[in-house]
Amino acid sequence: MQEKLRQTKKYAEFEAVPAIKAKDIGFDRSMIGAYGQDxxxxxxxxxxxxxxxxxxxxxxxxxxxxxxxxxxxxxSGAKSKFLESFFSDIISLNSKSFNEKILRDSIMNSMALSADVNAAIDPNFKDVYEKMNGAKLGHGICITKFTGARGKSGASDASAEFVGMIRKLFNENNIVWQTGELGKVDQGGGGTIAKYFAEYGMDILDCGPGILSMHSPFEISSKADVYMTYKGYLSFIKFR
Ligand SMILES: [Zn+2]
Structure with missing residues (x-):
């Protein structure tokens, strides 16, 4: 029955990427160097x-x-209407009375973490970061309240209440966390999938490890941050 709801689409793409193997980085091997960590x-x-x-x-x-x-x-991107189709499937399977309002309310009442990296302060390019507001490698999972460029243009900006809820959740679960912006105003900036979910009224917050050399063939992350990211996501999934 479920299989008949919608025909399954199958896609495959062939992509050429750098063949460098992942390496331990640092005197204490505390970091990972690899392609495509973001x-x-x-x-x-x-x-x-x-x-x-x-x-x-x-x-x-x-x-x-x-x-x-x-x-x-x-x-296959987050801008597509896949989210609506997915929620429609879940609601239809659980209740006979599906309508547009139930669909909209279900999405609006959901909460999400947008799993994406933040740009950690790079000591070699300090001038494009804000020392007081940037994420630091090895300082835990990074909460990015807002994204965007030139200030908050094109941003997703999570509510203070939802950020507070996640901070509390992380504190209760002994998760080391920090906050971060995406570089200096007019120098940095960026976006994630968060804003496409936020459009539905869903509470969503960007949250993930800081990274050095983002979008280069050899990005660097902290093992401790990746571990805290896993713990952070796990605490969110278990949230009551
Ligand atoms: Zn990226």
Whole structure:
């Protein structure tokens, strides 16, 4: 029955990427150097957290979206209406009285963490970061309240209440966390998938490890931060 709801689409793309193997970095091997950690480390932490749980109090769903780096375009990106279709399926399977209002309310009443990296302060390019507001490698999972460029243009900006709720959750679960912006105003900036979910009224917050040399062939992350990211996502999935 479920299979008949919608025909399954299958896609495959062939991509050429740097063949450099992941390496331990630093005197104490505390960091990982590898290609494409933005956003494979977030997808890894998310999947690892989902594989850890056997049941959850609330319905927990992990989405893995394609095309984030080109602006979430295309029918496999977060800009597509996939979210609505997915919620429609879940509601239809659980209740006979499906309507547009139930769909909208279900999405609006959901909460999400947008698993994406933040730009950690790079000591070699200090002038493009704000020392007081930037994420630091090895200082835990980074909460990014707002994204965007030239201030908050094109941003997703989480509510103070939702940020407070996640901070409390992390504190209660002994998760080392920090906050971060995406570089200096007019120098840095960026976006994630968060704003496409926020459009529905859903509470969503960007949250993930800081990274050095973002979008280069050899990005650097902290093992401790990736571990805290996994723990952070796990605490969110288990949230009651
Ligand atoms: Zn990126």
């Amino acid at each position: 956003d494979r480390i977030c997808a890894f932490a998310e999947l690892k957290a989902f594989l850890k749980i056997t049941n959850s109090y609330k319905t927990a769903v992990g989405f893995f979206f394609d095309k984030e780096e080109i602006g979430s375009e295309g029918n």
